[in-house]
Amino acid sequence: MMFNFIKKQRKALRLCVLVPLIGILTLELLLRLGSSSALFRGLVARRFSSEQAHCRIDWLRVSLFSGVLAEGLHLDLDSPLGRLEFQAREAMYRIRLHKVFSKALSLKNLRFRHAELSLLNEAGHPILRCRQLAFSARLQNPQQLALMLSFRQNGIRVNGAALLDNASELPTLLARRPAGKERDYQKVLALLEKFQAYFEHCEFGENDTRLAFNCSSDLRSWQALELDGDFDLNYGQLGPVMVQKQRGRFKLRQQVFELYDLLWIFENNERLQASGSIDFKSQNVSADFQGRLAPETLLSLAGGGQMPWPAFIHCPLPMSFKGKLSIPGLDLQNFDLQLDSSLRALSIYDSRFQFAKASLRLHEQSLEFNELLLAKDYRGNKTIGGTLKWDFARQLLSGDIQARMNLYELLEEQGWGRQLQALQHFDDLQLEASLLPSEPDWRKWRLKASLREAQAQVFGLRLEDLVLPLSLEDESIYINDASAKLRQNGSQDLLLQGRIDLQDLLASKQLPAEMKLELRKESEGEGEAEEILSTQAGCRLDLQKNSLEIFDGQANLVPELLLQVFREQFERLYASIDEMIAGSRKMSLQYSLPEFDLRQPSSWLLLLQMQARDARFRNLRIHQMQAEAQINARNASFRRIQAQVDQDEELELDLFIDFKAPSLRVANAFVKARPELFDAFIFNEEASRIYALLWQNVRWDQEQPPKISIPELFFWEDPLHGKNWQLKIEAGLQLANAFYKDFPLPEAELSLLLDLPESLLIEPIILKTGHGDIQARMEFSFEGNPHCSFELFESDAPLDSLALLKSIDDDWRDFLELIDIHPQSKVQCQGRFDFSSPMQVQIQGKLLAKELGFRGKLLQNADCTWNYDKDKLFWHVKEAGFYDSRLQNSGYFDFLSRSGESLLKIRGLSLEKAENAFLGEADTERKNSLQGRIDLDGKVAFLQGWADSPLYLEGGGHFKLREADLWQVPLLHNLASLLSLGFLGKGKAASLGSISELEADYTLQGSRVLVNRFATDGTIIALHGDGEYAWDKDKLKFAVKGEALKNVNLLSFMLKPLSWAFDAELRGSIKKPEWKIRSALNRVFDTD
Structure with a gap:
């Protein structure tokens, strides 16, 4: 029984389960089949539609288990900001079945895939467009909705999550349009449009950008909205700027949107760190930032590339800065950027600076530099400071500048260094300038300035207290009463005045001007300053032809004063400038510079007329x-x-x-x-x-x-x-x-x-005399071994040959002083000499002299050839008259060794004339003229100055006296007087017979003449003997023997007192000879 009961209960339970299940399955089948119909799709679309929203579904499937799956979902929604368009390829909506037909939110879960959301303006153009949108919503409880969102906006992948309280208010909120907020909505819409326009210039790479957020809010109060998130963007293109990395965090609290931990990394080691906020209540944007950016990058980020960076400012390294940004009223055109910046390198008009800093403000289309400091060196000795303003809209530059710098460095950086090298010592120039709004081209600046230099150098001149007022306007420079102290070998005042007439500038593009420059000695006390230089001139600058002309120039200068002042500068041109140019009186100049093309600076021409007195060159x-x-x-x-x-x-x-x-x-x-x-x-x-x-x-x-x-x-x-x-x-x-x-x-x-x-040629040389012309030539060669060759041509005109020879070589003077040449002599010679020390001379020539003397002894009508070479003089007297004799002589003399040799021949020299020539006045006791002629042959070697000897001779020869009466010859005359003492004819030399010839061989040894033997003829007595004469002591020493001739007969013996042989000795001097008889008288012959 129990078993049957259980069996019955099981059947009943099965029935209870199957009947609802069959009903659900039947309903599921009906829903699936019915939801695909157009009627059912329209019913569902109307459920999601309202006055502000319109829904359309292309395909629909409804399931009790999987909810609603819609494909091709289209939704148009009118929002306070504008029209929203939503499209989804697939939408899944899970609902609560018991609230499907109620007005309460029946959402359990909602999900969209492959969706797109666009916000359109009034013209229908999209302001925002979210692509690849994925969305899911889940109702956590009746009043709390959780949302998940993912989409791409301008290449950025956005992921977010939201948690909304009072979710039941969402339909009402979406359908409500608050009154009185239209203005706010318009501002937000304008801001979104600007952001969209900004992001349209951004090109981000795929899959390397990200933005994530979480938010929570109460739908009944937007003030409760809270938002947290971060972003990480790689390799983005913001207009012309490449961004390698962008990252940061953000949050929203109490209507204040904050950005923090922002980092942008750009190319060339540029980066930007920032934090900022957007206050939606006050509609203001503020930000703090710092970083390293090139000014061009900063300007591009701030202005979106609409404001170009001035081309005349170049920054090779990024700028370090720290600043603030504010955008009142969310108006990007009205932003205010302030920052303190510094640069390690900066170039303005090609002028380079090592360091720069400034307080910068970018506001209302203008860039202002306050507390500007530009340093040419790190020690701050060369700086430019002041304020500058650059108007982007009008492209104008203005400011006030104070500077202290090296002027030449700036000029060199502008490309004027080579033309203005004289200004390279202006190394501490102080400038005060005021620049009115002007175009950036310096030629269009409107500038008033004053240049001061305590000490400077220009062209090597030291200037002190330089004051140069000038103005630059309309492409013209005005100089007004410039002055300076010139400290150059004293103190001078330098004054410069200039007047430029601009009346013809605009009409004819010609610029006439007048300039005046003065240089004066600094006045001492109340005295008037002495003028060194003054000049004035007119000039005309033709701007159309780019030409310059200077006219009516006048100048007065004192060369001596000018050289004293600028001695060092002129000495660089010439080592002893004060020895080159001098003058104590003013020199007058008139000058002009005809028009020339400035584009061809070497085409100028200066015309001068000058007058000077008491000067020196x-x-x-x-x-x-x-x-x-x-x-x-x-x-x-x-x-x-x-x-x-x-x-x-x-x-x-x-x-x-x-x-x-x-x-x-x-x-x-x-x-x-x-x-x-x-x-x-x-x-x-x-x-x-x-x-x-x-x-x-x-x-x-x-x-x-x-x-x-x-x-x-x-x-x-x-x-x-x-x-x-x-x-x-x-x-x-x-x-x-x-x-x-x-x-x-x-x-x-x-x-x-x-x-x-190389050479010098003097040809012809014509010496004019009363008897005709004498011609010569000289040719100098200065290459290799410098020398001179010369030639004196033969001429019938006489010439002072001795004076000519003395002029050739001063070393010959001592030798030539021993020689006399008649001034009317004829000479022809040729030779050469070099310029070595001592001078080497080679000369040969021919001399025809009416008189030629040596040591006072004259030759008549001498025909002589001579040659001088290597300090040796060779001569050959072919023929000459020596008194009434004929003379020939050859020899040489070595001037270096002071030695020489000579060969002499004399034929027929009158004994009387020889006595007068060599012994002086004749014997006054002599009654008759001295008869006899001399023949002489001799060769002698002579040494001059050797061993302290004035003259040392060696040699010898033969002497012959003929046709003479020897008893009348000097020296023998006294012997004759001594021997003639006798009983038949006392004091009569005639008693000794006649001696007509004497021959002797002689030898020269130093200062002595040695007569080895001499012998005479005779009618009664013949003489022979030997001896010597020392001419340095004038000392005679001779031994003489006399013998009677054997052919003398008795009668002659009886008649003559001398009939025996004798020995005699001659001593003393030429002037006072002394004879002595040395032996007894002997008979000299036998009577047998």
Whole structure:
């Protein structure tokens, strides 16, 4: 029974379960089949539709188990911000069945896949568009709704979660449009439009951007909305700026949206850290930020690329900054950016600064720099400070500047350094300037400024207390009463005034001006300042043709004062400038500069007319001078120079100077002056030395200076190599009453061709005499072994040969003092000499002398050839008269060793004339003339000055006296007187017979003449003997023997007192000879 009961109960239970299950399945089947019909889809769409919302479903499936699955869901909703369009490829909606037909929220779970949400403006254009939207909603309890959201907006993947309280208010809230909030909605809508426009310029990469948030709110009060989240965006493009990393956090509390821990990392090590907030109550945006950004990047982020960074400002390194940003009323066009910034490198108009800092404000389309400081060096010695304002809208720059810097560095950075190198020592220039709103091009600035420099140098000049007021306006610079103290070898006042007339500027684009410059010595006490230089001129600047003209220029300067002031500067041009130019009186100049193109700066031409008195050019004293000059960038020409110089000598010439290939040329010169004066135009020391050597031994007659014509004088020197130079002179000279050393030049003409450092040719040299012209030539070579070759041509005109020879070599003077040559002699010679020390001379020649003397002994009609070489003089007297004899002589003398040799031949020399020549006056006791002739042959070697001996001779020869009466010969006459003492004829030499010839061989030894043997003939007695004579002591020592001739008969013996042989000795001197008989008288023959 129990079993049956259980069985019945099981059937009943089965029935109770199957019947509801069948009903549910039947309902499920009906819902699935019925929900696919259009009628059912419209019923469901109307359930989700209202006055502000319209719903459309393309396909619908309803299930009691899986809820509502809709595909192709379209929903249009009118919101306070505008029209919302929602599209979902798939929507799943799980509802509470018992509240399907009630107005209460029947949502249990809601999910969307592959959806898209767009907010449209009134024109129907999307403001926001959320793509790839995934949404799910779950009702936690009747009053709490949990939402999950995921979508992409402008390439950003957004993930979020929300928890809403009082969820039953959601339908009402969505359908409600609060009154009086339209203005707020419009502002929010405008803000969203701006953000969308901003993000449209952002291009983020796929799958590397993220934004996540969590929020909670009470649908009955939006003020309770709370939001927390963070974002991480990689490799984004914000307009023109590439962002490598963006990250940050945000939160919303009490209607204040805060962003914090914000970090943007850009290219080139740029980064930005920030925090900020948006107050929806006050509708203000504020932010604090700091970082390192290039100014262009900062401006692009702030202005979206609409405000370009000024091109004349360049920052190679990012700027370090810290600042604030405010956007009142959510108006991005009215933002206010303030920051304190600093830079390690900055370039403004190509002027580079090491450090810069400023308080910057970007507001109302303007960029302001307050507390600006630009430093050229890290120590802060070269700075620019002040305020600057750049108007983006009008593209205008304005400000007030105070600066202290190196002026030349700024000019060099602007590309003017090479033209203005003279300003390189303006290293502490102080500037105060006020710039009115002007275009950035400096030529269009409107600037008033004052430049001051306590100490500066320009062109090597030291200036103190420089004050330069100027103004820059309308592309013109005005200088007003500029002044300075010139501290240069004293103290001078420098004044500059300028007046520029702008009346013709706009009409004809011509700018006329007048300038005046003065330089004065600083006045001492109450005395008037002495003027050094004053100049004034008019000028005209043609802006259309870009040309400049200077006219009516006048200047007065005192050369001596000018050189004293600028001595160091001029010495850089020439080592001894004060020795080159001098003058104590004013020099007057008139100058002009014809119009030239400024784009071709080397095309200028300066025209000068000058007058000077009591001046000096190098060693040339100028009493008065006038000239015309043309000077340009390549050369200078001085024409029609007329001057009175030195010893009132007249000078006319043209002078040309080439600057490119430095050279000097004199042309068309005609002067009555000494040629030494042209040394003033030779700037090379070696060339000047050689040129001076040409004239150092020439003496001129001051009353009759030479007349010189110079077709050309050319001098050139390589500025890099002082030994590379050339001096060329072509000249003709007419001389009168001049002397070369002691050689007279009463009248002469010569042509000179000088080509240094190579050669000099003087040809012809014409010496004019009353008996005809004498011609010569000289040629100098200065290359290799410098030497001179010369030639004196044969002429019938006589010449003072001795004076000529003395002029050749001063070392010959001592030797030539022993020689006398008749002034009317004829000489021809040729040779050469070099410039070594001592000078080496080679010369040979021919001399025809009416008289030729040596140590006072004269030769008549001498025909002589001679040769001098290597300090040796060779001579050969072919024939000459020596008194009434014939003489021949050859020999040489070595001037270096003071030695020589000579061979002498004399034939037929009168004994009486020889006595007069060598012994002086004849014997007064002699009644008859002295008869006899001398023949002499001898060779002698002589040493001069050896072993302290004035003259040492060695040699010998033969002496013969013929046709003479020896008893009348000096020296023998006294012997004759002694021997003639006798009883038949006392004191009569005739009693000794006749002796007519004497022959002797002699030897020269030092200062002695040794007669080894002499012998005579005789009618009664013959003499022979030997001896010597020392001429340095005038001492005689001879032994004489006399013998009677054997052919004497008895009668002769009886008649003559001498009939025996004798020995005699001669002592004493030439003037006082002493004879002594040394042996007894003996008979000399036998009577047998």
